[in-house]
Amino acid sequence: MTGTHHAGTSPATDYEVVIGLEVHAQVVTESKMFCGCSSRYSGAPPNTLVCPVCLGMPGSLPVMNRTAVEATIITALALNCEIPEFSKFDRKNYNYPDLMKGYQISQFDLPFSQAGWLEFDDPANPGQMRRAGITRVHLEEDTATLKHVRDSSGETYSLMDVNRAGVPLMEIVGDPDLRTADEAGSYLRAVRQILRYLGVSTANMDEGAFRCDANVSLRPWGQAEYGAKVEVKNMNSFRSVVRAIEFEIVRQRDLLDAGGRIVQETRGWVDDRAITVTQRSKEAAHDYRYFPEPDLPPIITPEAEVERLRSLLPELPDAKRQRFADAYRMTSDIADTLTQTRALAEYFEQTVNLSGNARAAANWITRDVLRILGATGAEIDQILLTPAHLADLIKLLDTGTISGRTAPEVLEEAVSTGSMPREIVQQRGLGQVSDTDALTTAVADAIASNPKAVADYRAGKATAMGFLVGAVMKATRGKGNPGLVNELLKQQLDG
Amino acid sequence: MNLTPEDVDHVATLARLGITAEDRSRFAEQLSDVLEHFRALQALDTTGISPTAQVFNLHSVMRDDVARPSLPREQVLANAPRQEDGFFRVQAVLET
Ligand SMILES: [Zn+2]
Numbered sequence: 001m002t003g004t005h006h007a008g009t010s011p012a013t014d015y016e017v018v019i020g021l022e023v024h025a026q027v028v029t030e031s032k033m034f035c036g037c038s039s040r041y042s043g044a045p046p047n048t049l050v051c052p053v054c055l056g057m058p059g060s061l062p063v064m065n066r067t068a069v070e071a072t073i074i075t076a077l078a079l080n081c082e083i084p085e086f087s088k089f090d091r092k093n094y095n096y097p098d099l100m101k102g103y104q105i106s107q108f109d110l111p112f113s114q115a116g117w118l119e120f121d122d123p124a125n126p127g128q129m130r131r132a133g134i135t136r137v138h139l140e141e142d143t144a145t146l147k148h149v150r151d152s153s154g155e156t157y158s159l160m161d162v163n164r165a166g167v168p169l170m171e172i173v174g175d176p177d178l179r180t181a182d183e184a185g186s187y188l189r190a191v192r193q194i195l196r197y198l199g200v201s202t203a204n205m206d207e208g209a210f211r212c213d214a215n216v217s218l219r220p221w222g223q224a225e226y227g228a229k230v231e232v233k234n235m236n237s238f239r240s241v242v243r244a245i246e247f248e249i250v251r252q253r254d255l256l257d258a259g260g261r262i263v264q265e266t267r268g269w270v271d272d273r274a275i276t277v278t279q280r281s282k283e284a285a286h287d288y289r290y291f292p293e294p295d296l297p298p299i300i301t302p303e304a305e306v307e308r309l310r311s312l313l314p315e316l317p318d319a320k321r322q323r324f325a326d327a328y329r330m331t332s333d334i335a336d337t338l339t340q341t342r343a344l345a346e347y348f349e350q351t352v353n354l355s356g357n358a359r360a361a362a363n364w365i366t367r368d369v370l371r372i373l374g375a376t377g378a379e380i381d382q383i384l385l386t387p388a389h390l391a392d393l394i395k396l397l398d399t400g401t402i403s404g405r406t407a408p409e410v411l412e413e414a415v416s417t418g419s420m421p422r423e424i425v426q427q428r429g430l431g432q433v434s435d436t437d438a439l440t441t442a443v444a445d446a447i448a449s450n451p452k453a454v455a456d457y458r459a460g461k462a463t464a465m466g467f468l469v470g471a472v473m474k475a476t477r478g479k480g481n482p483g484l485v486n487e488l489l490k491q492q493l494d495g
Numbered sequence: 496m497n498l499t500p501e502d503v504d505h506v507a508t509l510a511r512l513g514i515t516a517e518d519r520s521r522f523a524e525q526l527s528d529v530l531e532h533f534r535a536l537q538a539l540d541t542t543g544i545s546p547t548a549q550v551f552n553l554h555s556v557m558r559d560d561v562a563r564p565s566l567p568r569e570q571v572l573a574n575a576p577r578q579e580d581g582f583f584r585v586q587a588v589l590e591t
Contacts, residue, residue, distance in 0.1 A: 030560050030562045031560050036558075036561065037563075038562040039562070040562075046580070046582050047571045047583070050565050050568075051565050051566050052566070063557070066557040066559060066560060067559075068560070069557060094509075095510065095511045097583075147582070157587050159580070298548070299555050301555075
């Protein structure tokens with residue numbers, strides 16, 4: 001239902017889908033945004049990371065966390081935003097029990113950044129990129145958490161934990177440039193990858209460190225004005241974001257086709273029923289009465305400071321992927337796989353530096369290392385097989401010390417014990433037999449015990465040679481140097 | 496500038512305040528006076544003065560990202576009308 005449309009061929013009832021995403025990402029810091037309470041609230045007992053600033057006590061004063069401000073500006077730079085010299089914080093006023101103060105400190109009209117863009121994989125054209133505008137990246141504070149309870153008498157109430165309140169929260173507002181649910185998914189993956197490359201957020205959706213709201217509207221093709229927009233919330237996974245948007249597109253199209261009107265509202269995604277339901281209609285729409293935060297002086301970011309922060313940017317996924325494809329002459333698919341995470345890309349490059357063999361490093365990592373990670377659920381920097389181990393294995397192969405048949409066994413042992421491949425080969429006597437005398441006997445045995453294959457060979461059957469090589473390899477438990485075995489077989493058969 | 500009783504209702508709703516009909520006309524009058532005072536300020540000639548939200552000549556006041564101890568939980572919860580298992584207990588909140 002989210003398929004592409006083509007202007008000109010469309011009947012009057014065909015609509016253009018317009019999607020914009022708002023992403024909230026918790027910034028990784030030691031302390032909260034405006035006070036010194038620890039921001040590592042996960043697992044902490046309720047209300048133990050709380051101070052007068054968190055509670056909004058009269059007389060308490062917020063002071064902003066430099067690391068969180070810098071992380072926001074660095075993220076904005078990675079998303080190609082402009083950084084205005086002057087910015088400030090504002091109070092967003094609303095009453096809800098997750099706010100102790102009755103307002104959230106956020107940024108309204110003068111945020112840290114504006115007018116950027118992001119490129120993401122075009123799901124409709126593999127290998128091609130699409131670009132979406134980034135309206136702004138700004139900084140605010142996270143809210144308290146609420147747990148809803150119904151006791152045995154049927155009474156309902158909520159329990160509030162203020163530990164999360166005040167944790168720095170970055171908001172990345174995207175322009176309404178996305179046209180399908182799959183594009184939204186792809187855009188979201190690109191945002192998450194950049195946040196993780198920068199190390200500014202864990203961007204883990206299941207821990208609540210990465211949240212996404214979607215604004216979805218439909219308009220007849222060719223119409224300049226946007227249709228009434230519906231804000232969809234409560235998506236807890238990438239999959240639910242895509243499904244919720246797909247649902248919303250169909251719901252709105254069906255409603256419009258039936259002659260209905262879309263109401264501007266907030267809808268919540270109900271995952272187990274796979275539908276969106278009304279949360280708040282326009283009548284109850286928020287009236288936030290923003291005003292400048294009087295307790296926080298404005299922020300001036302001089303050009304020199306912007307350039308200093310820009311110089312801290314690591315190589316970003318797109319640039320790294322391009323460089324890998326060029327420098328190591330690999331396909332874009334392999335380059336894409338190896339640059340999934342910054343840690344994996346570094347693992348690859350360290351292996352290349354230590355082994356001098358990029359092709360082998362790419363093969364081992366994309367095939368075996370990723371399989372091991374998938375099977376164990378471990379991160380690349382948690383496994384016992386380091387780049388030094390993998391490079392050692394590659395060198396053993398490149399120098400002919402072991403054969404390709406023995407290598408997987410050596411790898412498995414290195415993965416489970418952390419021993420160096422060189423030591424494993426020595427201890428277990430897995431070294432390849434390149435000794436002509438030792439192999440000559442095995443070759444003679446193979447010829448003597450396989451008369452049919454020998455006859456086939458002499459009759460010119462190409463497969464017979466492979467059979468005889470296999471017999472020798474079996475006899476030497478895979479340790480024979482295949483090139484040498486081949487040569488010796490030919491000598492004895494033809495000689 | 497006169498606030499209507501409807502304006503007062505709107506502001507009261509946003510502030511989660513329950514007010515009586517009597518309050519409503521009294522607040523409409525008082526809040527109108529406050530706005531009248533700002534109208535007087537707005538009459539000042541501010542030509543050549545750049546807009547500001549701050550009266551202090553400070554900017555970019557930041558602290559290093561260092562965590563320090565928080566309050567003991569008994570103090571955090573000391574003013575709470577109701578508490579339960581270390582949480583603040585509040586009226587049921589429904590996402591409606
Ligand atoms: Zn605090």
